[in-house]
Amino acid sequence: MSILPCLAFAVTPTTFPDAAASDPAKLGWMVGSPPPPERTVRFADGSYFQFPAMRWSVSNFRQLMPTVNVSRGLGEPVALESALRQDIDALSFTPLGAQQSMTWEQSLAATYTDGIVVLHRGKLVYERYFGVLGPQGQHAAMSVTKSVVGTLGATLVAEGQIDDNKRVVEYVPELAGSAFGNATVRQVLDMTTGLKFSEDYADPKADVWAHGRAGSPLPFAKDYTGPRSYFEYLQTVQPQGEHGAAFAYKTVNTDVLGWIIARATGRNVAQLLSERIWSRLGAEQDGYFTVDSIGTPFAGGGLNTGLRDLARFGEMLRNDGRFNGQQIVPKAVIDDIRRGGDKQAFAKAGYDLLKGWSYRSMWWVTDKEGGAFMARGVYGQRIYVDPKAELVIVRYASHPVAANAANDPVTLPAFEALARYLSR
Amino acid sequence: MSILPCLAFAVTPTTFPDAAASDPAKLGWMVGSPPPPERTVRFADGSYFQFPAMRWSVSNFRQLMPTVNVSRGLGEPVALESALRQDIDALSFTPLGAQQSMTWEQSLAATYTDGIVVLHRGKLVYERYFGVLGPQGQHAAMSVTKSVVGTLGATLVAEGQIDDNKRVVEYVPELAGSAFGNATVRQVLDMTTGLKFSEDYADPKADVWAHGRAGSPLPFAKDYTGPRSYFEYLQTVQPQGEHGAAFAYKTVNTDVLGWIIARATGRNVAQLLSERIWSRLGAEQDGYFTVDSIGTPFAGGGLNTGLRDLARFGEMLRNDGRFNGQQIVPKAVIDDIRRGGDKQAFAKAGYDLLKGWSYRSMWWVTDKEGGAFMARGVYGQRIYVDPKAELVIVRYASHPVAANAANDPVTLPAFEALARYLSR
Numbered sequence: 001m002s003i004l005p006c007l008a009f010a011v012t013p014t015t016f017p018d019a020a021a022s023d024p025a026k027l028g029w030m031v032g033s034p035p036p037p038e039r040t041v042r043f044a045d046g047s048y049f050q051f052p053a054m055r056w057s058v059s060n061f062r063q064l065m066p067t068v069n070v071s072r073g074l075g076e077p078v079a080l081e082s083a084l085r086q087d088i089d090a091l092s093f094t095p096l097g098a099q100q101s102m103t104w105e106q107s108l109a110a111t112y113t114d115g116i117v118v119l120h121r122g123k124l125v126y127e128r129y130f131g132v133l134g135p136q137g138q139h140a141a142m143s144v145t146k147s148v149v150g151t152l153g154a155t156l157v158a159e160g161q162i163d164d165n166k167r168v169v170e171y172v173p174e175l176a177g178s179a180f181g182n183a184t185v186r187q188v189l190d191m192t193t194g195l196k197f198s199e200d201y202a203d204p205k206a207d208v209w210a211h212g213r214a215g216s217p218l219p220f221a222k223d224y225t226g227p228r229s230y231f232e233y234l235q236t237v238q239p240q241g242e243h244g245a246a247f248a249y250k251t252v253n254t255d256v257l258g259w260i261i262a263r264a265t266g267r268n269v270a271q272l273l274s275e276r277i278w279s280r281l282g283a284e285q286d287g288y289f290t291v292d293s294i295g296t297p298f299a300g301g302g303l304n305t306g307l308r309d310l311a312r313f314g315e316m317l318r319n320d321g322r323f324n325g326q327q328i329v330p331k332a333v334i335d336d337i338r339r340g341g342d343k344q345a346f347a348k349a350g351y352d353l354l355k356g357w358s359y360r361s362m363w364w365v366t367d368k369e370g371g372a373f374m375a376r377g378v379y380g381q382r383i384y385v386d387p388k389a390e391l392v393i394v395r396y397a398s399h400p401v402a403a404n405a406a407n408d409p410v411t412l413p414a415f416e417a418l419a420r421y422l423s424r
Numbered sequence: 425m426s427i428l429p430c431l432a433f434a435v436t437p438t439t440f441p442d443a444a445a446s447d448p449a450k451l452g453w454m455v456g457s458p459p460p461p462e463r464t465v466r467f468a469d470g471s472y473f474q475f476p477a478m479r480w481s482v483s484n485f486r487q488l489m490p491t492v493n494v495s496r497g498l499g500e501p502v503a504l505e506s507a508l509r510q511d512i513d514a515l516s517f518t519p520l521g522a523q524q525s526m527t528w529e530q531s532l533a534a535t536y537t538d539g540i541v542v543l544h545r546g547k548l549v550y551e552r553y554f555g556v557l558g559p560q561g562q563h564a565a566m567s568v569t570k571s572v573v574g575t576l577g578a579t580l581v582a583e584g585q586i587d588d589n590k591r592v593v594e595y596v597p598e599l600a601g602s603a604f605g606n607a608t609v610r611q612v613l614d615m616t617t618g619l620k621f622s623e624d625y626a627d628p629k630a631d632v633w634a635h636g637r638a639g640s641p642l643p644f645a646k647d648y649t650g651p652r653s654y655f656e657y658l659q660t661v662q663p664q665g666e667h668g669a670a671f672a673y674k675t676v677n678t679d680v681l682g683w684i685i686a687r688a689t690g691r692n693v694a695q696l697l698s699e700r701i702w703s704r705l706g707a708e709q710d711g712y713f714t715v716d717s718i719g720t721p722f723a724g725g726g727l728n729t730g731l732r733d734l735a736r737f738g739e740m741l742r743n744d745g746r747f748n749g750q751q752i753v754p755k756a757v758i759d760d761i762r763r764g765g766d767k768q769a770f771a772k773a774g775y776d777l778l779k780g781w782s783y784r785s786m787w788w789v790t791d792k793e794g795g796a797f798m799a800r801g802v803y804g805q806r807i808y809v810d811p812k813a814e815l816v817i818v819r820y821a822s823h824p825v826a827a828n829a830a831n832d833p834v835t836l837p838a839f840e841a842l843a844r845y846l847s848r
Contacts, residue, residue, distance in 0.1 A: 030719050033686035034655050040718050043490065044643035062712075063492050063719050066467065071560050074708045076500045136495050219468035219642060231458050262457035284498045286710060288486075294464050295454050295487050 016400035019109040022052035024131045024398075029056035030063075044218060055398040058140045058379065059114065059133045061290055061304055066217045068297055070287035071274045072309070078282025078324050080308060083123035093417035096353065096409035107414045111380050111407045112399040114139060115307040119315050119392040120422045129307075131398070138285060138304040139396035142377030145289075145303035146254040148313070149269050150362025151329060152276065153189055153257045154337070158330040162264050164189060171260040174231070179239035180256050187243045188260070189361050190341045191253045194241035199250060201402060207237075211252060215292040229294045230255050246348035247341070247359050251300035254362060258299025270297040281316060282324045283309040301377070307396055314383045314392035337363045338371030338387065353408045372419075378402040382411065389419035440824035443533040446476035448555045448822075453480035454487075468642060479822040482564040482803065483538065483557045485714055485728055490641045492721055494711035495698045496733070502706025502748050504732060504739075507547035517841035520777065520833035531838045535804050535831045536823040538563055539731040543739050543816040544846045553731075555822070562709060562728040563820035566801030569713075569727035570678040572737070573693050574786025575753060576700065577613055577681045578761070582754040586688045588613060595684045598655070603663035604680050611667045612684070613785050614765045615677045618665035623674060625826060631661075635676060639716040653718045654679050670772035671765070671783050675724035678786060682723025694721040705740060706748045707733040725801070731820055738807045738816035761787045762795030762811065777832045796843075802826040806835065813843035 016022065029039050041048045041056055043064040048057040057064060089105035108116060114133040118126035133139055141148070156162040162171070164186035169176045171185070183193045198206040214226060214233035227233040234256055258269045265272055270289045278287060285306035289297035305313075312323065317337075321329035341360035351357070356367030364374040370388030375381075380397025393415055399407050440446065453463050465472045465480055467488040472481040481488060513529035532540060538557040542550035557563055565572070580586040586595070588610035593600045595609070607617045622630040638650060638657035651657040658680055682693045689696055694713045702711060711729035713721035729737075736747065741761075745753035765784035775781070780791030788798040794812025799805075804821025817839055823831050 033683060033692060034653060034718050034720065042717055043641070044717065062486070063490050063715055065490055066487050067491070068487050069562070071709075074501060074560055077498065136498055138493070217467070229458060259457060268457060285495075291487055293466055293468065294458050295484075296458065 016051055019112045019130070022055055022112070022400075024052065024055040024059075027052060027056075029053060029132075030060070051398075051400040054379075055112070055114070056132055058396070058398050059131070059137055061140055062138070062288060066291050066295075067288040067304070068268075068270045068291050068295065069274075070270050070278050070289065070303070070305075072281075072283035072286050073274075073279035075279075076282070077284040078312075080119070080124045080311065081122065083120075083125055084127070085125045088118070088126050088418065088421075091417060091421050093413045095413055098409070102410065102414075104414060104418065107410050110410045111395070112397050113380070114396045114398055116393070116395045117307050117311040118418065119311055119318075121390045122315060122319075124308075124311075125422070127308075133307070133396060135306070135308060136285070138287060138306055140377075140381070141301075141303040141305060141310070141375075141396075142379060142381045143251070143301050144310075144375040144377040144381045144383055145299065145301045146251070146362040147364075147375030147383065148273065148277075148303055149254050149257055149261070149299045150189060151317070151333065152269060152272055153185075153261055154333045154361040155276065155329050156261060156264055157185070157189075158332045158336075162260060168256060168260065171263045172256070174235055175256065175259075178235050179237050180234065183243045185257075185260060188253050188256050190247070190345075191249055191359055191362070192244050192247055192342065192345050193250070193253055194239055194243050194245065195248065195250050195252065196238040196240035197250045197252055208251070210236075215296075215298060217291065217293050220293075229292050230296050230298065231259060231294075234259065245345065247346045248349060249359075254300040255298070257362070258297065261299075268297050269299045273303075277313065277316075277328055278309070280324060280326055280328050281309065281312040283312060285309055307394060310383060310394040310396075311392060314385050314394055317383075318385050318387055318390070318392050333361070337361050337365065337373055340365035340371065340373075351405075353405060353412065368416075376404050378404065380404070380407045380411070382415075384415050386415075386419050389423045391419050391422060393418065440475060443536045443554070446479055446536070446824075448476065448479040448483075451476060451480075453477060453556075454484070475822075475824040478803075479536070479538070480556055482566075482820070482822050483555070483561055485564055486562070486712060490715050490719075491712040491728070492692075492694045492715050492719065493698075494694050494702050494713065494727070494729075496705075496707035496710050497698075497703035499703075500706070501708040502736075504543065504548045504735065505546065507544075507549055508551070509549045512542070512550050512842065512845075515841060515845050517837045519837055522833070526834065526838075528838060528842065531834050534834045535819070536821050537804070538820045538822055540817070540819045541731050541735040542842065543735055543742075545814045546739060546743075548735075549846070551732075557731070557820060559730070559732060560709070562711060562730055564801075564805070565725075565727040565729060565734070565799075565820075566803060566805045567675070567725050568734075568799040568801040568805045568807055569723065569725045570675070570786040570801075571788075571799030571807065572697065572701075572727055573678050573681055573685070573723045574613060575741070575757065576693060576696055577609075577685055578757045578785040579700065579753050580685060580688055581609070581613075582756045582760075586684060592680060592684065595687045596680070598659055599680065599683075602659050603661050604658065607667045609681075609684060612677045612680050614671070614769075614783055615673055615786070616668050616671055616766065616769050617674070617677055618663055618667050618669065619672065619674050619676065620662040620664035621674050621676055632675070634660075639720075639722060641715065641717050644717075653716050654720050654722065655683060655718075658683065669769065671770040672773060673783075678724040679722070681786070682721065685723075692721050693723045697727075701737065701740075701752055702733070704748060704750055704752050705733065705736040707736060709733055731818060734807060734818045734820075735816060738809050738818055741807075742809050742811055742814070742816050757785070761785050761789065761797055764789035764795065764797075775829075777829065777836065792840075800828050802828065804828070804831045804835070806839075808839050810839075810843050813847045815843050815846060817842065 740747035
């Protein structure tokens with residue numbers, strides 16, 4: 001988004017008010033004309049990403065910064081068939097490492113959920129909204145964006161428009177001098193590039209800060225001499241280690257994929273997502289991407305959508321790419337994701353809670369039988385597609401801690417418990 | 425929007441490339457990844473509002489600055505019934521002050537039209553797009569926004585939620601020390617307030633600059649001590665002359681109306697426009713408002729919409745406020761606008777081309793029999809509602825000259841010729 005969320009994150013305290021106490025609707029952020037100063041969220045001072053103000057911001061990014069539309073087209077939305085169930089709230093499970101069980105309903109507050117939709121066998125069985133999010137609203141997908149962009153990239157590979165064995169430099173000559181130049185497109189798609197790029201938010205010298213600064217839509221300081229767009233930043237990323245050896249989750253890979261897609265198709269990721277997917281899903285709402293100062297959509301994390309539309313996207317994937325009477329994504333793409341990526345490469349990244357998982361085309365592939373896969377965004381964003389359980393779960397959230405390790409101990413067993421429960 | 429368009433306008437040359445030579449699609453603004461530097465439009469440097477770059481910008485404001493959604497709701501769009509006519513292009517008329525006639529088709533280029541839709545007896549008889557605007561896109565309405573906000577204000581008056589005889593200070597106590605405090609709401613609605621506020625773009629000391637600076641979403645300079653939002657700015661406007669004596673077109677009146685509406689309803693104009701009108705029109709697309717740094721929609725000129733949706737809005741007005749099976753705006757509001765405002769007060773403003781017209785509830789009311797009325801925005805934006813001719817014309821444009829006096833000699837006779845032609 002910009003450097004500011006990272007700055008804000010670095011100084012956030014380690015204990016936080018709970019979901020009820022930090023409810024952005026109850027706190028009244030940006031309510032009033034004008035809102036009271038202590039409830040005013042401004043982009044330029046960085047306050048917008050401090051908890052709990054960020055609980056308002058994640059549903060209102062377009063009010064803070066420039067964005068580009070992802071049009072749903074002009075046609076009729078296609079309704080999700082409703083078969084709501086009242087029994088899910090009472091479902092009980094035990095969080096990882098916990099002594100006591102928790103209900104599904106309790107898990108929503110524990111994960112600071114802003115909205116959650118569950119589709120089972122294609123029908124809407126569960127839907128809840130909290131705080132300032134409703135069915136008519138668009139929430140930040142954060143790094144769920146990566147999986148959406150990865151799906152576009154894998155589609156172009158399946159169609160032969162992009163050759164994932166080719167070197168990145170063949171699509172983007174400007175990256176010749178960077179770490180990306182001699183990586184293959186597949187290594188970018190699977191994030192096994194060897195990059196000198198730290199995403200450690202707690203480190204004020206982490207590269208992710210410079211990345212955000214380059215991508216900021218705000219004017220650059222007079223004495224600023226660094227890169228002034230995402231594209232300029234990517235050219236500065238240096239190698240570290242060898243490509244293909246280990247999975248290393250780095251946002252810049254997705255920005256490079258966005259660049260490759262733009263060069264291969266003449267469309268940026270916002271345009272392509274609209275043309276290829278959003279306008280064919282029967283979506284209810286347009287989505288949008290945040291953009292940098294030259295209009296580049298932030299492929300690594302800038303997507304915002306309606307929650308039900310994200311569910312339509314997930315359901316399309318669950319149905320082998322077919323939805324709304326059309327083959328939207330080739331079945332081969334879904335098959336490939338479900339088979340997963342290089343598990344040994346993944347293991348080297350050391351995710352304690354994700355043992356046996358892998359990463360493929362910017363999707364997190366679980367160790368579950370049947371190839372359940374997941375999109376994961378900081379602060380708790382998720383798409384969970386479980387083909388075997390005929391289940392799709394999409395969640396938007398505003399957890400005070402960015403890292404998903406903070407909510408996985410609740411999220412992972414909750415989703416698995418629901419899959420088991422609905423499959424009984 | 426901000427001070428920047430005004431700055432840009434002040435330095436624009438007096439001759440310009442024609443519509444074809446300045447076509448933003450042909451010029452390729454913001455095409456490429458990245459676009460070439462000479463075709464890159466940036467917000468922060470003000471280049472976005474220099475002609476011909478502004479021909480791209482007016483269809484892409486959300487890519488340049490923060491905005492707030494005007495939701496169409498989640499339902500099905502209601503199609504406009506199509507009865508396209510091929511004969512309109514050849515319609516001939518004589519521009520004011522011209523020796524030679526011009527065809528309707530020629531008038532589109534002469535006015536740098538980006539898109540135009542004509543509804544006759546409720547059917548779509550004409551629709552054209554140029555440059556970077558299409559049916560699926562949102563264009564700046566500029567001061568057409570005022571008429572939309574005026575319609576909301578007049579609706580609240582008709583419903584008794586706002587008393588237009590009351591003083592502004594009764595709704596917005598903060599305006600007590602400004603020129604607005606002792607004006608009536610009606611004087612604000614009809615722009616007969618006596619204000620020390622110059623909108624002369626050619627004058628670098630004009631107040632409109634300070635207004636734009638206060639409303640800019642960009643960070644304020646360290647040494648800046650002025651107002652930091654539209655609301656703060658409005659409190660600084662001082663009186664000049666007496667209220668009620670003369671029509672004087674000043675954008676700040678609409679910003680004050682927006683504030684009054686917010687206080688009366690608890691909704692800002694973006695929320696209220698969505699709830700009251702946009703979500704009931706069967707609109708195809710969401711609209712949006714640009715916002716200042718504290719999220720205030722720019723009531724005086726910040727609306728952007730799809731062109732067909734603006735046509736739906738116009739058609740609703742033509743039908744006495746009834747559209748899509750619902751009474752959306754009270755008939756009394758339309759009746760009142762059609763009766764017009766104070767013609768003597770209007771005459772004092774000295775519009776040579778608009779003799780006999782008046783201004784009512786932020787609509788320009790013509791001298792035509794039957795009370796045809798018009799919304800007018802700089803650079804050529806228009807809604808023309810002619811109840812007698814059963815005609816609605818909506819036009820989005822990017823004329824190089826802001827003042828409508830530059831396109832009225834073509835626009836006014838063109839619209840009247842079409843009204844006569846279709847009424848034969």
